[in-house]
Amino acid sequence: MSLLAHLQSIPDPRIDRTRCHDLQAILAIALCATLAGADNCLEMAEFGEQHQQWLARFVSLPCGIPSHDTFARVLRLLDAQQLESACQQWLRQVAGQVQGTVAIDGKSVRGSRKGDAPRALHMVSAWAADMGLLLGQCKVDGKSNEITAIPELLRLLHLKGCIVTIDAIGCQKIIAEQLHTHGADYxxxxxxxxxxxxxxxxxxxxxxxxxxxxxxxxxxxxxxxxxxxxxxxxxxxxxxxxxxxxxxxxxxxxxxxxxxxxxxxxxxxxxxxxxxxxxxxxxxxxxxxxxxSIRAHWSVENQLHWSLDVAMREDASQSYKDQGPHNLSLLRRMALQMLKSDSSVKIGVQAKRKRAGWNLAYLEQLLGISD
Incomplete structure (x- = not known):
């Protein structure tokens, strides 16, 4: 089942009389645009305008392409936990039986902090180093830190038989107990x-x-x-x-x-x-x-965090309000996983994003969809 199919399970936060565009269409266009090089809501709307006929083959567009204000407003309102759950189900399907070393580490989205805000959005991710797969991610509560987010993330994963590596902030008895109980080494x-x-x-x-x-x-x-x-x-x-x-x-x-x-x-x-x-x-x-396993821990920095910063331009993304930063971060991570999972061409993530924007057949391949 493709990620687009999983997105259909997300409830719409808008009231009926204000809906002009289907939620699933908005999310599908946002994901396609992110794969094809869009870094913000304005570029998502522009991608949709340029490829409306192609998009109409897969999603309902009774009112045409949403404006960039609509993308921004919906992403601000959408419950990020619902999107995260749908993404997690898809990631679990892609990963299958996880093996080898799993690195747990956090990353701040610098562009999500503005003015006197106390901190930027901080996401903790689980990266299967030997498989090159993102297994899941969890937002760190604004009033807490990774110590509380890591156990929440681990509850979403099936890591029996894996070796889990975590940096010093995760060196806690409760985390060791959780991993040991679920049959993982640490x-x-x-x-x-x-x-x-x-x-x-x-x-x-x-x-x-x-x-x-x-x-x-x-x-x-x-x-x-x-x-x-x-x-x-x-x-x-x-x-x-x-x-x-x-x-x-x-x-x-x-x-x-x-x-x-x-x-x-x-x-x-x-x-x-x-x-x-x-x-x-x-x-x-x-x-x-x-x-x-100790060396493999650094692949979460080199292959995930570095790619988010350089290829997906995450730190340059200026989104501050409500659920917007979290939802955009989730879309970037899903797009990155799709790009990294594709082995049909031997080029980097940035080049794959450009190819997806230039070649809609390649974009369909990344999405796992067909007529």
Missing amino acids: VLSLKANQRHMHAVVQKHFGTPDGDVPGKDNTYAECFTGHGRQEHRSYKVSPIPQALARAAAHWPGLASVVQVVRQRQQADKPASNEVSYYLSSLPAHTPAHVVAR
């Missing part, structure tokens, strides 16, 4: 927000007794490129005795991990960074498996 970045555990783990790896013998529990790798050399070494260790009492309150916790990153860049002094992680993976898990 690798959580440990920093000073968990002061006692961080100090104990740091001391553990800082003493000779903290070194992990055996080739299966240590791993090293080197990277060269972009004018720099980087060496990374990984150590996986059982829970230190000094951490045993605290670890009992972390469901599934089985090991601690140290990562040392040494970087040498031309004309700059060498840098040395040490990171620590809490993990439910057994201490005898080969360190290269743990290393792959």
Whole structure:
């Protein structure tokens, strides 16, 4: 079932006497336009005007193409939770059985903040790194932070058998318990927000007794490129005795991990960074498996957040009122997933958006629709 079909289940927030255009037609045009390069409501309306005859094959247009004011007004009124639910159902259908590493991370939509507003819209996303799939997203409440949004997002997902990676803000007992209960493993970045555990783990790896013998529990790798050399070494260790009492309150916790990153860049002094992680993976898990999951976490930045900023121009999108920023963000993420899922051409996301605008047959292919 295509995303356009899922959008038909969303209730219209407008009263009957004010409706001139079908809600599903407005959302379909907005999605098509976003795929084809539109970045705002004005461009959505222009796309519709230029392709009205083509659009009429798939959606009802009794009053023609909505104006840009209509797009803006409807997106402000539309319940973003309803759109998010429809998108989630489609993403679950696309993803199927999720495997490998799933990275959870947040991103602010900078263009959604204006004047003295306290903060911009902040979205937490789940990214299946090995599959290159967006699994879901959740808005962070304006008066809260990612700690409350991550459990809500996890409730929407089926992650049994996956390794879930989260940065330090998600290193919380309640999140570890939720993942463990649902059959997922975790690798959580440990920093000073968990002061006692961080100090104990740091001391553990800082003493000779903290070194992990055996080739299966240590791993090293080197990277060269972009004018720099980087060496990374990984150590996986059982829970230190000094951490045993605290670890009992972390469901599934089985090991601690140290990562040392040494970087040498031309004309700059060498840098040395040490990171620590809490993990439910057994201490005898080969360190290269743990290393792959830790590295994979950054794909949510490189493949999702970077694409939203550069290819989808998310931070340049000026939308501030009501549900508008959230709904536009959801449309961009769905469009990005469609573009990334297409393997028929070996070009970047920006080029695919242009192709979709130039070639309506390609746009139909992305949408999964036919006559």
